[in-house]
Amino acid sequence: MRKPFLPIVIVFLVxxxxxxxxxxxxxxxxxxxxxxAVGNVILLVAAFFSFRFYQKAIGxxxxxxxxxxxxxxxxxxxxxxxxxxxxxxxxxxPIDKLAIxxxxxxxxxxxxxxIKIVLRLNKKKKNA
Numbered sequence: 581m582r583k584p585f586l587p588i589v590i591v592f593l594v595x596x597x598x599x600x601x602x603x604x605x606x607x608x609x610x611x612x613x614x615x616x617a618v619g620n621v622i623l624l625v626a627a628f629f630s631f632r633f634y635q636k637a638i639g640x641x642x643x644x645x646x647x648x649x650x651x652x653x654x655x656x657x658x659x660x661x662x663x664x665x666x667x668x669x670x671x672x673x674p675i676d677k678l679a680i681x682x683x684x685x686x687x688x689x690x691x692x693x694x695i696k697i698v699l700r701l702n703k704k705k706k707n708a
């Protein structure tokens with residue numbers, strides 16, 4: 581479980597370093613770097629729980645169970661992200677729309693990395 585999760589940690593670290601650099605080089609572009617940093621942590625935690633679903637899915641031989649677990653994990657992560665954006669929208673005035681777009685961009689990067697890893701692990705399991 582540790583080694584397959586490493587690319588997600590790398591995505592987290594690259595995003596965190598980029599946010600820190602962006603705060604210094606582009607301070608007027610995005611006003612909510614703190615919200616993006618919290619969003620990055622939320623995505624890391626959501627990815628961790630998604631991997632728990634994926635681990636159960638890969639352990640099952642039924643294709644429908646695999647797809648159901650993968651879709652459930654993606655839906656859970658999406659709902660968590662939507663809840664985080666809504667909380668940000670209700671608590672923060674004015675709303676930084678660019679920060680929300682960057683957050684969902686990070687969501688897609690995390691999701692792409694997760695699905696790529698899960699498909700690779702599933703392929704290894706079938707070949708083993």
